[in-house]
Amino acid sequence: MVSLDKAIIASYDREGKHFELYVDPDATYQYLDGGKRDLKNILVVDEVYENAKKAERAKNSDIQKAFGTTELMEILEITLKKGSVQLTTEQRKKKVVDKRKKIIDMICREAIDVRTGAPIPPLRIENAMEEVKFHVDPFTDPKEQMDELLKKLRPIIPIKFEKIKMAVKIPPEYSHRSYGTLKSYGIKKEQWLKDGCLIVVVELPAGMQGEFLDRINKLTAGQAETRKVE
Secondary structure, three states: OOOHHHOEEEEEEEOOEEEEEEEOHHHHHHHHOOOOOOOOOOEOOOOOEEEOOOOEEOOHHHHHHHHOOOOHHHHHHHHHHHOEEOOOHHHHHHHHHHHHHHHHHHHHHHEEEOOOOOEOOHHHHHHHHHHOOOOOOOOOOHHHHHHHHHHHHOOOOOEEEOEEEEEEEEOHHHHHHHHHHHHHHOEEEEEEOOOOOEEEEEEEEHHHHHHHHHHHHHHOOOOOEEEEEO
16 A cells, blocks of 8 residues: 555545545556456545545544445445546546547447448547547546547548348357357357357447457358358
8 A cells, every 4th residue: 555645635525515535546546447346455544534635534424424424435435436536647647548449449349431331440530539629538437428429520420330230150160169259249049050050140330340250250260151131
C-alpha cells in the first residue's frame, strides 16, 4: 500500500454532504478498469472525511444518512461506483486511451459502411472522432459513449449495425476443436453428420465477418466451407 503523500482522493456527494477517502492510485485504477475484483489494499486511511487534506472527519450521523451504513468497505464500494476519483494525470491519460480503443473496436466489430457493406477501418473512425471533436470520458461505460458518438458520426460516415448468418461446414478432423470457437460467435443451428462433419449456422455482427472467416480458416487449415445465408 502506498504512503499517504502518494494517495489520491475518492469523493462522493450525497444528502447535501461531501465525503472523501484516501485511496491507493494503482489499486483504484485496476478496480475501476475491471482488472481488480476485490476492495483489498485500496483504502489507505481507515477514515471518512469531509475534507481529507484538512483532516476534517465526517460525522457518523452524516455517513449513516448518506451511505446507509458506517462500514468502511461498503462506503468505499459506493464511493468508487457512484462518486469520482482524482486519478493521476498518467492514469487518466491511459484510461482515456483504453476507453477510446474499446469504443473504436466495438464499432469496427459490429458495424459496416452502408455504401460498401464492408467493415469500417479503425483509422477512419479515429479520424472521424477527431473531426467531430468527441471527447472520451475515462469513467463512462464504452457502450454508452459509443451510442453518443454514433449520433455525431452518422452525418459523415453512413454507419449501419447489421447481423448476418453464415453457414459453415467443418471437416471431421477439425469439428471438435472448432466447436468452441463457433459457439462463441453464436450458433443458431447445428448438425453433426454421420461422417463426423459439423454443419452450423452462426449469427454475428456484419463487421466481424472477416475476423470470423480468418479464425475458421486457421482452425481448419482452410478446409472449412462457408457461405452467407440470406
